[in-house]
Amino acid sequence: MDNILTVTQLNHLIKAAFDNVPALQNVCVRGELSNYKLYPSGHHYFTLKDAEASLKCVMFKGSAYSLRFRPQNGMSVLAVGRVSVYPKDGVYQLYCTRLIPDGAGELQLAFEQLKQRLQAEGLFDLSRKKPLPAYPQRIGIVTSPAGAAIHDMLRILGKRYPLAKLILLPVRVQGEEAAGEISRAIAYANREALAELLIVGRGGGSMEDLWAFNEEPVARAIAASEIPVISAVGHEPDVTISDFVADLRAATPSNAAELAVPDREELKVQLAGLQKSMKAALDRKLQLARSRTEALNARLNRQDPIRQIQDRRQSLDQALQAMTAAQTAALHARRRELTRLAAALDAMSPLKVLSRGYAVVTAPDGRLISSAEAAKTREILDITFQDGTIRTIPDHR
Amino acid sequence: MPKLKTQSFEASMNRLEEIVKKLEDGSVPLEESMKLFQEGTQLAAACGKLLDEAEQQIVKLTKGPDGTLREVPFANEDPE
Numbered sequence: 001m002d003n004i005l006t007v008t009q010l011n012h013l014i015k016a017a018f019d020n021v022p023a024l025q026n027v028c029v030r031g032e033l034s035n036y037k038l039y040p041s042g043h044h045y046f047t048l049k050d051a052e053a054s055l056k057c058v059m060f061k062g063s064a065y066s067l068r069f070r071p072q073n074g075m076s077v078l079a080v081g082r083v084s085v086y087p088k089d090g091v092y093q094l095y096c097t098r099l100i101p102d103g104a105g106e107l108q109l110a111f112e113q114l115k116q117r118l119q120a121e122g123l124f125d126l127s128r129k130k131p132l133p134a135y136p137q138r139i140g141i142v143t144s145p146a147g148a149a150i151h152d153m154l155r156i157l158g159k160r161y162p163l164a165k166l167i168l169l170p171v172r173v174q175g176e177e178a179a180g181e182i183s184r185a186i187a188y189a190n191r192e193a194l195a196e197l198l199i200v201g202r203g204g205g206s207m208e209d210l211w212a213f214n215e216e217p218v219a220r221a222i223a224a225s226e227i228p229v230i231s232a233v234g235h236e237p238d239v240t241i242s243d244f245v246a247d248l249r250a251a252t253p254s255n256a257a258e259l260a261v262p263d264r265e266e267l268k269v270q271l272a273g274l275q276k277s278m279k280a281a282l283d284r285k286l287q288l289a290r291s292r293t294e295a296l297n298a299r300l301n302r303q304d305p306i307r308q309i310q311d312r313r314q315s316l317d318q319a320l321q322a323m324t325a326a327q328t329a330a331l332h333a334r335r336r337e338l339t340r341l342a343a344a345l346d347a348m349s350p351l352k353v354l355s356r357g358y359a360v361v362t363a364p365d366g367r368l369i370s371s372a373e374a375a376k377t378r379e380i381l382d383i384t385f386q387d388g389t390i391r392t393i394p395d396h397r
Numbered sequence: 398m399p400k401l402k403t404q405s406f407e408a409s410m411n412r413l414e415e416i417v418k419k420l421e422d423g424s425v426p427l428e429e430s431m432k433l434f435q436e437g438t439q440l441a442a443a444c445g446k447l448l449d450e451a452e453q454q455i456v457k458l459t460k461g462p463d464g465t466l467r468e469v470p471f472a473n474e475d476p477e
Contacts, residue, residue, distance in 0.1 A: 135407035162453040264448045275441045281420035282434045289427050
């Protein structure tokens, strides 16, 4: 036989044959992943199989880089690529350029996987959430310098709380570079202690547009941030991994601006309230002091020595007066008694009787002769009239 | 006398709240209460003034020719 080939020649011949079949240059195969291996080189090796057959596959580093989910054994996927021969081993294989989860969308799957992984690590735990500063002095805003999101945030922050300095860290918010720029900006703000609060986000868009905020580097940067982070991505229904990791999730960038700072008008109302409370408290205090002073003053007055002397003098006066009155009364009583006695004496006076024509008979010794019998024994009788006494000799015959 | 230039708005607000609490507590002597009230009134006025007169400072971090980041004023223009 002239036509002897080396193994290499044969394998290359076969390879050329494969490469000449247009149908093999762009295939899409559905199958189940098995034997999935990630080599240190960055290349991915796996086997696709169904119930009856299997197919060796390789995905080179460059293509694997764009994988957004983690391929796992048993997962049903669609593999896109070309079929060719690897001459060194003499096997044909699928050179896979894209791997798509069969069923759920690729992005959705990636989202769920990262979410589960970070959740398991505890990155969403409420205990990790840092409180936001009440009155941030510097707010770092990681977003695109163009577009409605930054405009809305600046407008609302300016209206509510112009006291804060706003520091924009301009980044791309979609595309390949976005995740890296966002996570580096967050890290930079922390390294430089640039602000007391970070707002990280962008305006609304498709899930693809918002994808950077579902990427692990961004999630890790937010989780590692010492500065509290408000995540503000898209519209209300859009939920990203950043939202779960952030200290606070805002529904929209505008909402983030509202959550980030107190409202100037509310603060003014609060200030007025504080002033009012302060005044009321002081008024109460003054009122209390006043009534206490008055009470003390009254007590002091009661202890005044002059007043005590006055008081005693008054009682002395009263006593003296009472005494005088009592004396006078006693005097009057005596006088009345005297008058009465004098009158009684007067009534009983023998002279008074004599003046009515009676006379008193006495013996010369002065003894009263009050009966005829007594008179019979006497030689001499004195008869006293009102105007004098005569001596008589009774006739005893 | 509170020095508001060196004191942040937050510190002033916190101090004001503390003063109100102390006054409402009523255990502070009258003379000190008067002093606190005076301080509080000045703080409230200064805070109000800050809120009324503050002008927001907005800057953007930009990479200079030497590759270092620096702050430049950022004009908030209308979107696109």
